[in-house]
Amino acid sequence: MKRLIFLLPLLLSASEDFISHYEYGEMLYNNPRGVSCAQCHGKQGEGKVIVKYLEGKEEKVIQGSDIRRKPLPQMVHTLNSFHEIMPRYYLTDEEVKAIYDYIQEKNEDYLSQEQDSNSTK
Ligand code: HEC
Numbered sequence: 001m002k003r004l005i006f007l008l009p010l011l012l013s014a015s016e017d018f019i020s021h022y023e024y025g026e027m028l029y030n031n032p033r034g035v036s037c038a039q040c041h042g043k044q045g046e047g048k049v050i051v052k053y054l055e056g057k058e059e060k061v062i063q064g065s066d067i068r069r070k071p072l073p074q075m076v077h078t079l080n081s082f083h084e085i086m087p088r089y090y091l092t093d094e095e096v097k098a099i100y101d102y103i104q105e106k107n108e109d110y111l112s113q114e115q116d117s118n119s120t121k
Pocket of ligand 1: 029032035036037038039040041050063064065067070074075078079083084085086087089099
């Protein structure tokens with residue numbers, strides 16, 4: 001027992017490295033104490049059609065935007081404000097940063113391409 005107590009601080013500090021910053025961001029992106037970002041922004045932030053419906057004869061599309069090129073300050077601002085469709089989240093700046101870094105790393109190849117060769121809407 002004595003030995004276990006002695007080991008405890010070691011174990012606790014080791015667990016900090018247990019999941020990487022990337023995995024932490026991935027976890028938050030998919031489970032951000034609320035509706036998963038992936039539900040509306042796709043698996044890795046590329047955007048996704050949420051719903052299509054007809055208004056009269058006109059087809060309307062509600063879409064989660066492509067957020068792969070959104071800068072961090074904008075992401076922080078967006079997550080801390082109210083929107084018509086997107087829920088408001090209560091994440092700390094560090095958590096938003098982890099999500100941001102996750103999206104950046106996940107889309108490394110895409111993001112290294114020329115900005116204007118892709119739509120950035
Ligand atoms: C229910 C659907 C939904 C969910 C869930 C959702 N979003 Fe969104 N998000 C949207 C829609 C729709 C827009 C674009 C229009 C708007 O601002 O409402 C948007 C816009 C954004 C933008 C860009 C805003 C801008 O200024 O262009 C960012 C960044 C973003 N979302 C990040 C996230 C992150 C990160 C999560 C998870 C923590 C998330 N969203 C969850 C629907 C959603």
